[in-house]
Amino acid sequence: MPFTSPMTKLGPLGSSIRRLFSTTAETNARQYRTVVQRQLKEQPQLYEGFERPRNLMIPKEIPQYPAYPYGESRIFKRADRGLYGGQVITFGNQISEMKNKSRRTWLPNVITKSIWSDALQKSVKMKLTARVLKTLTKEGGLDNYLTKEKPARVKELGLFGWQLRHDVLKAKKLAEQKQIKNYEILKNEKGEDVKVYFKGFYQGENVKLTVGKRKLLTKLFPVVKYNTPGHLTFSAFSVPRKTTTISDVLKECEQYKVDLKDVCL
Incomplete structure (x- = not known):
């Protein structure tokens, strides 16, 4: 009696099962194409002197605590x-x-x-x-x-x-x-108490600022960003001015002609 495969007895279902477990050249080529498509994209190699891409983030490792002068315990x-x-x-x-x-x-x-x-x-x-x-x-x-x-x-x-x-x-x-209070409390036109952080001259007039250095920088930032080519973030703008005084920021505001009427007494 001739041998009949179990797949033949199943009819059309058997042929589909055979296709699932096929090891033909076409199947191998299809699998190879899938593997090739899953390969990682080549990353550009950066060398010293190259311009850093915008999407490349380099984290700054800032230690949370200063180094202990005597180091870690070696015995216990x-x-x-x-x-x-x-x-x-x-x-x-x-x-x-x-x-x-x-x-x-x-x-x-x-x-x-x-x-x-x-x-x-x-x-x-x-x-x-x-x-x-x-x-x-x-x-x-x-x-x-x-x-x-x-x-x-x-x-x-x-x-x-x-x-x-x-x-x-x-x-x-x-x-x-x-x-430490870095402000002085004065009365405004309505008789209300107002904190004055700085007294000086701005555009030839005697002014009293009711905001500190941080809020004064937020008033200056949009004007500097508009006049600076490229993309300027607030952190890149404020970090170089971290050690400057309010009078220096006020001079820079005067240079760009920033309107400070809403923050002056």
């Missing part, structure tokens, strides 16, 4: 994740009554506590040793302990304490800047 790694006060693991022998020695280790007495920071206005949960907690209480708080300028104190802070110290000093500096 976990000391970089809390306030250990320079304490590390110690090694020694456990001696029995028969003078038998067996090696052992001693770990610092570490506790986990949430300590309030006046500068950060929040509780900071951390791991610290009992010795550091005693010193911290003696110093009068977490901020006083962290901000002490003694080299021995800075050395015992560790990486975690150094970063926390930076946050505390930054918060204190911002608080001091908020307390």
Whole structure:
């Protein structure tokens, strides 16, 4: 009896199944075309001196914290994740009554506590040793302990304490800047109190500005952008003027003839 394939018994369905599993040259060519179409587009190679494309973003890696002068702990790694006060693991022998020695280790007495920071206005949960907690209480708080300028104190802070110290000093500096008033309160024509940030001359007249440097730059930016060829963003416009004073910005406004009637008293 002649052999009949199971595909033949299925009729038209069998022929379609055979086409699905076909390995002919046409199928291989189709698969090759699919692979070729999925190839990645060649990226242009950039060399020094080439003009950077507009769509190419180069991120700036700005460190969040300054470098710790004493570096990371090499002996006791976990000391970089809390306030250990320079304490590390110690090694020694456990001696029995028969003078038998067996090696052992001693770990610092570490506790986990949430300590309030006046500068950060929040509780900071951390791991610290009992010795550091005693010193911290003696110093009068977490901020006083962290901000002490003694080299021995800075050395015992560790990486975690150094970063926390930076946050505390930054918060204190911002608080001091908020307390300094860089404006003067005067009365306008309606008898209302108005903050005056700068007094000077503009286009030959004595003016009193009721806005700060930032808002004055926003008034100047559209005019400079219109007179500058190419695409100018506000960040590219404001960064070079970061260290300039309000009087310098006012002179530039006078050069471009910017209307400042709505921000003058």
